[in-house]
Amino acid sequence: MINQFRSMLKMLEEHPDINVVVCNFNPPATIEELNAAKRYFNLTPAMIDFYSQANGIQICWERKSNKKPPRGGLAAGYINLLPVEEVFNDWKDIIYFSEADPQKPLHPLDFFIEEACAAFYLDGSDNPKVYYHYCGEEMSSLGVDFEGYLKLLLKSRGFWYWHTAIAQPQYVNPYVPISVEESNFREIMPQLFPDFDASDFQRLNNE
Template identity: 75%
Template sequence: MKAESIMEQFRSMLTDLKNHSDINVNIGQVNPPATEEEISEICTKFNVTPAMIDFYGQANGLKIQWERKKDKKLPNGGLAGGYINLLPIKEVFSDWKNIIYLNDSDPRKPLHPLDFFIEEACAALYLDGSDNSQVYYYAYGEKMSSLGVDFEGYLKMLLKSRGFWYWHKAIAQPEYFNPYVPMSVEEKNFREIMPQLFPDFRQSDFQRLNDNNV
């Protein structure tokens, strides 16, 4: 039996979310594929992996927003829902000056937002010239934190997390780690609510990294 492509997996996830009795899907948008010209242009300027070419050749970004029907706003803060906003290829590989970085000496310059799931935070490729760029979590006013995955790995984590609100905090080491409060509100919500909504959810898929802040 032929394995599902990455986009087939995202489409299956979207269908499952729409059919879920406890979930409302507010946005389920899959863009048409990027053109060969768009992909070729990026390939001449950056180290683009086969996984990137495969994804953007099937969909030039996608946006999914869902929420739990009951008690979507949680008493301790945060939301019981998911937000995915995978940007089109030209946006990802554009210049993010004055949005992500300020000048050429800014250590955030190599960050290129991949999944701008909310205005103040994103998952971004760290385009430092390596053959297989890694993905970092970045929120304004905080240090960037490695998620320990590349582009392909990030897509797989999105599928497992369904893009749950700030699921990234279950992996990325926080800038200031308090041993007495080891879990953020967002991570606590993620770990408590995901098993309630999705029986196939596995906590072991989301292990916190060591402190790899740049």
């Protein structure tokens, strides 16, 4: 999987319409770091495989054109896959604020932007689902596990808020059937990446 991220980065660097602003592949997680995480959660084979190759990845890119997206927002990509010891850390006062907080089981794995992340929902499952979380507010399943999330991340190239094309918002505004973020994603991705397939990003119902 790490090689696929490296291939994606190379493609972004060679793209005539894209500037890669940040690119960093962390060194592999140590045995001590993996064992510390295992004391909190029994890591799946996909997690062990990923973090054993790179204990976190940061990639940020932006479209070179100064032309603004049709409805505002950004034409850019943000990936911030956190180190395993951070993922399975205590997120009190960042993700949840009390023991009774329903967001307590969320553990961010991709803190792609300051106010939002993709997070494991540790509900007791051996292979937890990943949720889109707008900090302090929205929490919606993406319908995939860790490996599935990485596959979607590669297909989306980490486009700004691509998650909104899948996650069902808690509060749907009937007058705004599609958000700025989703609109940008669906309109700009095919312009930049001819292999983009919108069918890979289907809206889910609330879970």
